[in-house]
Amino acid sequence: MAKTLSLSSDEELLRLMLAGDGDAFxxxxxxxxxxxxxxALRMSGSAEIAEDVTxxxxxxxxxxxxxxxxxxxxxxxxxxGIARHCALKRLRRERSFVSISDDVEDGVSAxxxxxxxxxxxxxxxxxxxRSETIDLVRQAILALxxxxxxxxxxxxxxxxxxxxxxxxxxxxxxxxxxxxxxxxEILVRKLSxxxxxxxxxxxxxxxxxx
Amino acid sequence: MFCRDFEKIAGDLSAGRLMEARKRERALRxxxxxxxxxxxxxxxxxxxxxxxxxxxxxxxxEAPPHLKLALRAAFDRQVKAPPVPVPxxxxxxxxxxxxxxxxxxxxxxxxxxxxxxAPPNIKKEDVSSGGSPxxxxxxxxxxxxxxxxxxxxxxxxxxxxxxxVAGVSRDNETVTEYxxxxxxxxATAMESGWVxxxxxxPSALIAMGxxxxxxxxxxxxxxxxxxxxxxxxxxxxxxxxxxxxR
Numbered sequence: 001m002a003k004t005l006s007l008s009s010d011e012e013l014l015r016l017m018l019a020g021d022g023d024a025f026x027x028x029x030x031x032x033x034x035x036x037x038x039x040a041l042r043m044s045g046s047a048e049i050a051e052d053v054t055x056x057x058x059x060x061x062x063x064x065x066x067x068x069x070x071x072x073x074x075x076x077x078x079x080x081g082i083a084r085h086c087a088l089k090r091l092r093r094e095r096s097f098v099s100i101s102d103d104v105e106d107g108v109s110a111x112x113x114x115x116x117x118x119x120x121x122x123x124x125x126x127x128x129x130r131s132e133t134i135d136l137v138r139q140a141i142l143a144l145x146x147x148x149x150x151x152x153x154x155x156x157x158x159x160x161x162x163x164x165x166x167x168x169x170x171x172x173x174x175x176x177x178x179x180x181x182x183x184x185e186i187l188v189r190k191l192s193x194x195x196x197x198x199x200x201x202x203x204x205x206x207x208x209x210x
Numbered sequence: 211m212f213c214r215d216f217e218k219i220a221g222d223l224s225a226g227r228l229m230e231a232r233k234r235e236r237a238l239r240x241x242x243x244x245x246x247x248x249x250x251x252x253x254x255x256x257x258x259x260x261x262x263x264x265x266x267x268x269x270x271x272e273a274p275p276h277l278k279l280a281l282r283a284a285f286d287r288q289v290k291a292p293p294v295p296v297p298x299x300x301x302x303x304x305x306x307x308x309x310x311x312x313x314x315x316x317x318x319x320x321x322x323x324x325x326x327x328a329p330p331n332i333k334k335e336d337v338s339s340g341g342s343p344x345x346x347x348x349x350x351x352x353x354x355x356x357x358x359x360x361x362x363x364x365x366x367x368x369x370x371x372x373x374x375v376a377g378v379s380r381d382n383e384t385v386t387e388y389x390x391x392x393x394x395x396x397a398t399a400m401e402s403g404w405v406x407x408x409x410x411x412p413s414a415l416i417a418m419g420x421x422x423x424x425x426x427x428x429x430x431x432x433x434x435x436x437x438x439x440x441x442x443x444x445x446x447x448x449x450x451x452x453x454x455x456r
Contacts, residue, residue, distance in 0.1 A: 017285075022282060022285055025281075026278070026282060029282075033272060033273045033277075037272055038271075051273060051277060059281070062285055134260075134264050156261050187257050188253045191256050
């Protein structure tokens with residue numbers, strides 16, 4: 001039975017789950033909880049919020065799963081759509097968790113400490129361990145505005161296609177593409193600053209020329 | 211390729227999302243000839259490496275195991291719980307509620323007109339007098355059977371809340387509590403009003419998200435509707451004749 005379920009599509013698992021099949025629910029949870037959890041974690045930077053969001057997503061699936069419409073997207077998109085809603089709602093409630101305040105051009109800032117490191121160190125990556133590099137990138141992503149952060153979390157980190165991300169966010173594909181492009185520009189600027197003055201000046205100049 | 215064009219695809223190029231081979235070749239050729247774009251591509255690749263490190267990071271893990279146990283328990287509880295009727299989509303429900311409200315308002319207006327021109331044998335009962343309603347208080351012109359038929363009209367005393375009249379019923383009837391029609395204004399904020407006995411098709415109950423009596427699916431369901439003096443339906447309760455029970 002477990003083997004059969006593992007081969008079933010998400011839609012089939014959802015159908016069985018809504019008919020009361022607990023094993024189908026577990027199979028669907030096992031398959032999709034990781035992505036939902038990581039998306040929430042990358043959006044919030046908090047394991048606690050990520051856990052709460054994952055919980056809320058699957059509770060909502062139990063309660064409102066019959067509202068899923070395959071014509072509007074996949075089960076994955078449906079789950080991430082709920083996760084996005086829950087995460088943004090939670091972030092707005094706990095706005096103090098991520099501080100976004102001082103970028104001149106985009107209203108974008110790094111959490112306090114990141115900018116200081118970027119400015120103070122000529123090449124901080126050189127001395128960073130892998131985990132520190134990860135932490136630096138994670139903080140830079142957390143400093144992005146939510147509408148940029150979510151496309152990075154979905155496309156660059158979640159490996160969703162632009163079409164899937166558009167389905168999750170509920171916007172045109174072109175909007176996803178342009179937001180991701182802009183988000184990457186902001187991140188590149190941060191990392192260019194890390195790489196040193198030479199690298200820092202030219203990409204910024206190229207961007208300024210646009 | 212121009213620098214502006216390159217900048218638009220630099221992210222996709224470094225992330226391996228640029229699937230069009232010719233476009234990719236042109237972009238790489240441009241980067242080899244333009245130092246600014248070469249630096250941009252290098253910076254994008256650095257970013258991509260950082261993102262990949264984040265994706266592969268062990269600490270990025272999954273939801274804790276206890277969450278799965280908690281959710282499975284919640285699922286099992288939900289499955290064991292008695293089935294709840296699935297409500298209609300909100301859009302349809304709102305539409306049905308509006309139609310129901312409109313029908314009730316029309317009914318109230320019709321009743322008001324009827325009461326003004328009522329023949330001597332039609333009576334209405336004032337609840338405020340404290341007397342229990344009697345079967346003879348039916349407002350029904352002789353020899354007429356309208357589809358939605360007002361059978362009883364009871365005047366509600368001033369300032370009396372809709373909920374307080376929930377117990378008024380005939381001896382041979384079973385009634386529900388009054389259900390406020392909450393899509394309107396405050397159901398209890400009324401100076402005075404009327405209780406109208408109407409008959410509704412079961413589909414109207416279903417449209418309002420209420421369970422229709424299983425034994426009356428093909429017949430009309432009796433209901434008492436509280437209508438304020440301004441003609442707005444405020445609350446409704448459902449009535450079952452004891453003789454109709456099976």
